[in-house]
Amino acid sequence: MNDRQMNIGEAARRSGVSARMIRHYESIGLIPKAPRAYSGYRAYSGNDVHTLRFIRQARSLGFSVSQIEQLLGLWRDQSRPSRRVKALALAHVAELEQRIRELGAMKRTLEQLAAHCHGDERPECPILDGLAVPAGARRRSPARPDLTQIKPKARAC
Amino acid sequence: MNDRQMNIGEAARRSGVSARMIRHYESIGLIPKAPRAYSGYRAYSGNDVHTLRFIRQARSLGFSVSQIEQLLGLWRDQSRPSRRVKALALAHVAELEQRIRELGAMKRTLEQLAAHCHGDERPECPILDGLAVPAGARRRSPARPDLTQIKPKARAC
DNA sequence: ATACACCTTGCCACGATGAGAAGGTCAAGC
């Protein structure tokens, strides 16, 4: 029943992946090039929609496109050892934890600064003062190398 | 002693902002155009370095460039009400919290999927199955009621 | 004079997504 071919719009609606992103995924090789109808329109099957849903789900869990590439490969490989999938998933969990820790550190620092700020009409502001002073100089134990330096992985989500 | 003018490289070293990013910040108007020596080299003062450190610190706390623009404005305005700074900071804390929540939700979902995966040589894999099924349709897994119901917070191996 | 470190500008790339332009295709209604 799902063997009906459909255009990109319907595939987008059914999968939850925008038509724009379907084309994008095709262009970067994440999904194979869709066959074209005589009109030049891309033609998708129910199976393709299934794949797109897989991709959307993986994206919503924060997997990068290259990770999804691997996941798709494992998904299609009926004889994969589940060990490899689990390793991928747990590695991603670790990444998520790392990013959560980084954001948490930012939040904590900022909250501490904000806690000391009156937040009224007066100009004195420990928040601005805190930003103006290098992070390490604000510590009780003056560890020279600023271990508080965090490097966001250039990947906002 | 800090009135000495310096080239971009030294300003970068002293502030912790790369020369590249200093030029970038200048080009997008976050910092004013640096005066040029006869050679065409940009000339920076100790004050400029101070500003750059402020920027670096704000970036490391996750403020966006446009937010930093506002913070710089408040920093320079000696008569700002600290209320406005605090509002900015707390709004950013809320953003951070939001992102942390999102990442935490991803992590939790992924951990739950991983917890049910044996992670051995066999191909069966609840992780891939979970990705293949739309999120809403995965309330319970009737296939293995013993695992899903007994272990609420199963930890992955 | 020659080497080398530093500076300049400019373009390209990342990742995932959105916006828009300019044009082709299809199906329904007259």
Added chain:
DNA sequence: GCTTGACCTTCTCATCGTGGCAAGGTGTAT
């Protein structure tokens, strides 16, 4: 037939912060 409107095609540009590379000018030390 013809028009309309929804849908499709490709293309380019923008986001955001950062890095890389290239080609060329400058400054200083040997």
